[in-house]
Amino acid sequence: MTIKTLPVNAGIVSQETYYQCGPATVQNAIWAKSQRIVPESQLARELGTTVNGTDSIEYLDRVLGNHLGVDHLTQWVTNDPPTAQQVSDFWDRLRAAVDNGFGVAMNWIAPPSNYPQGVGGSPSPSYGGGVVYHYTLAAGYNDGGHRWVFVADSGFQPKTYWITVEQCVSLIAGKGYAYPAVDASGADEIIAFVKGFVGPIASDVMDVRAQLCGAAAGYPGWPQLGGRTLVDGLADFRNHAIEVAK
Incomplete structure (x- = not known):
């Protein structure tokens, strides 16, 4: 059984405005890899974030690459529900990322029927108010007989929780995720x-x-x-x- 989580800075997880989940996700990803704090306002400028949010996950892969020195790639998940192969691909990329010290930035669409559900004793986050469009960070994994994803969530309490990889990718469906171009350790x-x-x-x-x-x-x-x-x-x-x- 392998459980790996990246460092999460409780003081910066939360987004500073209702529309800055994209910058907050990038800020959390930078901290998780390098323990550096880049101001959320600076990241918002780099991402082109406005009161309408951040337009695309592709903007996150560019800014993450600039700050972390490793190219990030965007993978779209256009179909809902996702296929088993799409879930496996995400899982493999998440493990490779975390094994190398990186998180995976995700763009979610969460309707009330699919709000994130905590697993393994982890509380469910307090999503509400209809369909939630949101950026979050996958910051760890647990493969102990199941496949669970550790999420750092800037917008809802609790700020960290575990969900299944199947639900995680179903939340990405219709959007995409940005992952580092690193190889699996293959250990x-x-x-x-x-x-x-x-x-x-x-x-x-x-x-x-x-x-x-x-x-x-x-x-x-x-x-x-x-x-x-x-x-x-x-x-x-x-x-x-x-x-x-x-």
């Missing part, structure tokens, strides 16, 4: 490969060691050599050759 795959590779090698090495060490070390010999190991067989051959030479 699990590497470990599995090494174990699978080392096992046979270890067996071969033990065979060689047994033959080199000789029967005196407690290793079995070869039937072709009368129960002798390779070393013992060579020793006997040497002794026999000496006797013949005499």
Whole structure:
């Protein structure tokens, strides 16, 4: 089981105005990666945010890339409900991002029938007032027999909570998310490969060691050599050759 969450600064999670969830999400993402505070007002200018909000998730990927030094890409999820492949793609990108210290910025559409529901004892955020159009940050994951996403939410209490990845991507449906262009660490795959590779090698090495060490070390010999190991067989051959030479 792996649970990973990025640092969240409780003092800056909340957005400063009702329309600055985009800048607040970028601010939280910058803090999560670098523990730097960039003023929300500055980010609002960079994003072109107005009283009508921030126009597109694509603006967030550009500003995140500028501040964090790693290109961010936008993935649109145009269909609702999303496909299983779209959910898996998001999950893989989230894990790769968090493993490398980055969050994933998300643009949500949350109708009353699909307000975020907390899981694992996490309280549900206090969404209300009809359909909510909102930016949030995916800042962690829990893959312990399920797939849960840790959310830093600038607009609603509590400011952090867990939801399922399936609901998370269904909230993105109709909009998109911005993720860093980083590779998965591949740690699990590497470990599995090494174990699978080392096992046979270890067996071969033990065979060689047994033959080199000789029967005196407690290793079995070869039937072709009368129960002798390779070393013992060579020793006997040497002794026999000496006797013949005499």
